[in-house]
Amino acid sequence: xxxxxxxxxxxxxxxxxxxxxxxxxxxxxxxxxxxxxxxxxxxxxxxxxxxxxxxxxxxxxxxxxxxxxxxxxxxxxxxxxxxxxxxxxxxxxxxxxxxxxxxxxxxxxxxxxxxxx
Amino acid sequence: xxxxxxxxxxxxxxxxxxxxxxxxxxxxxxxxxxxxxxxxxxxxxxxxxxxxxxxxxxxxxxxxxxxxxxxxxxxxxxxxxxxxxxxxxxxxxxxxxxxxxxxxxxxx
Numbered sequence: 001x002x003x004x005x006x007x008x009x010x011x012x013x014x015x016x017x018x019x020x021x022x023x024x025x026x027x028x029x030x031x032x033x034x035x036x037x038x039x040x041x042x043x044x045x046x047x048x049x050x051x052x053x054x055x056x057x058x059x060x061x062x063x064x065x066x067x068x069x070x071x072x073x074x075x076x077x078x079x080x081x082x083x084x085x086x087x088x089x090x091x092x093x094x095x096x097x098x099x100x101x102x103x104x105x106x107x108x109x110x111x112x113x114x115x116x117x
Numbered sequence: 118x119x120x121x122x123x124x125x126x127x128x129x130x131x132x133x134x135x136x137x138x139x140x141x142x143x144x145x146x147x148x149x150x151x152x153x154x155x156x157x158x159x160x161x162x163x164x165x166x167x168x169x170x171x172x173x174x175x176x177x178x179x180x181x182x183x184x185x186x187x188x189x190x191x192x193x194x195x196x197x198x199x200x201x202x203x204x205x206x207x208x209x210x211x212x213x214x215x216x217x218x219x220x221x222x223x224x225x
Contacts, residue, residue: 006160043204044161044215093160103149106213108160
């Protein structure tokens with residue numbers, strides 16, 4: 001089945017640091033990838049839709065200058081949390097749309113736990 | 118995207134069938150119903166999806182009511198490893214909306 005790999009799995013860094021998270025589709029090409037954020041004991045919230053070769057589409061309330069998304073190839077999307085602060089600490093998860101046809105499921109990475117000190 | 122409603126928690130005995138309900142009364146005619154589960158500190162795992170007809174795969178069965186306003190995910194023989202939060206989502210693979218899900222606890 002389709003596999004999505006996310007790296008790193010965990011990041012701990014100081015306030016003010018920028019952190020880059022990678023999302024790769026390992027055995028298929030993904031023109032569309034999605035970035036979610038999940039706070040403890042809460043559900044996944046879609047942050048943005050990443051489109052290969054074009055600008056990402058951000059959900060309402062998500063700062064595009066804070067969360068930079070780049071989808072430069074058909075197998076890689078990156079999320080950069082710029083000047084991270086403790087309130088940005090969360091579980092960040094990416095997914096990629098299965099290219100097998102319309103309405104095929106999204107496949108998720110294992111997530112990145114970001115802790116800002 | 119359809120809004121979904123699920124019970125916050127359910128218990129099931131190991132080896133028994135687990136039936137997880139989901140209401141999605143606002144689902145539109147071309148939106149599929151997707152089920153995922155999330156084990157603590159991992160990404161969601163796809164389980165099954167369907168539009169109108171009941172579906173079955175190696176993991177589970179999906180029963181969708183005729184009016185498509187609700188569905189039930191069935192794990193035929195639950196194991197301890199099936200303990201997870203189960204999410205149903207009405208939408209398309211272009212955009213999924215996750216509710217709070219159901220925490221299924223499988224007890225020995």
